[in-house]
Amino acid sequence: MADDNIPVGEVFDEKDEENNKDDTRLGQLLIREDLITPEQLESALRKQSEARQENQVSFLGQILVELGAIRQEVLINALVKQTRLPYLNLLNYEIDQAVLDLIPEEVCQTHLLLPLDKLGKNLTIAMCNPADQAALDIISRLWPDLRLRRIMCGWPEFQAVFAKHFGKEKTAQTSEITLKSLGRQR
Numbered sequence: 001m002a003d004d005n006i007p008v009g010e011v012f013d014e015k016d017e018e019n020n021k022d023d024t025r026l027g028q029l030l031i032r033e034d035l036i037t038p039e040q041l042e043s044a045l046r047k048q049s050e051a052r053q054e055n056q057v058s059f060l061g062q063i064l065v066e067l068g069a070i071r072q073e074v075l076i077n078a079l080v081k082q083t084r085l086p087y088l089n090l091l092n093y094e095i096d097q098a099v100l101d102l103i104p105e106e107v108c109q110t111h112l113l114l115p116l117d118k119l120g121k122n123l124t125i126a127m128c129n130p131a132d133q134a135a136l137d138i139i140s141r142l143w144p145d146l147r148l149r150r151i152m153c154g155w156p157e158f159q160a161v162f163a164k165h166f167g168k169e170k171t172a173q174t175s176e177i178t179l180k181s182l183g184r185q186r
Contacts, residue, residue: 026060029082030070040069057112059128062155076154085130085150090114090157095165103139105166111135112158114165121146126153 024032027041036044044063051058061075070078080087095116102123103115112128113135123146125139130150139148 024082026078026082029078030064033078035074035078036064036069040064040067043067044069057155059155072154072156076152079152083130083152085152087152087154088116088126090126090153090161093161095161097165100165102143107135107138107142108162108166111138112155114153114158114161116151118146122149123147124149124151126151126158128153128155128158 027036027045030036031038031041041064044060044067047063047067048058048060051063061070061079064070065072065075076087093116095114099115099118102118103113103125108114111132111134113132114126115123116126117124123139123143125148127135127150129135130152136148136150
């Protein structure tokens with residue numbers, strides 16, 4: 001793999017951008033694979049819409065798990081297939097405090113991500129939503145000289161590891177990122 005040709009400050013994935021994901025939406029992928037019914041999808045989408053109206057974190061896949069439509073393992077396999085990104089169970093991974101300190105807690109909390117490793121000019125981040133472009137933009141602005149490598153993580157594992165490292169659970173309410181939290185003053 002020739003990393004040297006990848007511009008710094010950009011997101012790097014192992015595969016070409018065109019081939020990096022299945023454009024099928026998660027719900028349609030799960031229906032196509034006969035893992036859920038259209039009725040289960042409709043129910044989950046209603047619950048997701050209600051949660052968003054209350055400004056709560058609402059991942060369709062996690063709602064399907066909570067409703068008992070699929071198991072967490074099935075969700076993970078579908079997401080890996082959809083995104084073609086690797087998955088890591090964060091419960092089995094030790095994160096160095098120096099790496100955690102690279103991204104402000106508020107950014108981690110708001111965007112449901114954790115920095116995992118920094119090797120040379122590569123920063124690996126675990127994300128509940130690896131398609132969160134706003135998060136990738138923030139991290140690229142914080143560390144323009146680093147290449148970002150995304151790894152998918154599950155919501156339950158994220159909550160546990162976030163609580164372990166930051167001493168509190170990620171709440172269902174989204175929080176606002178301020179200039180101060182990013183280490184910048186007005």
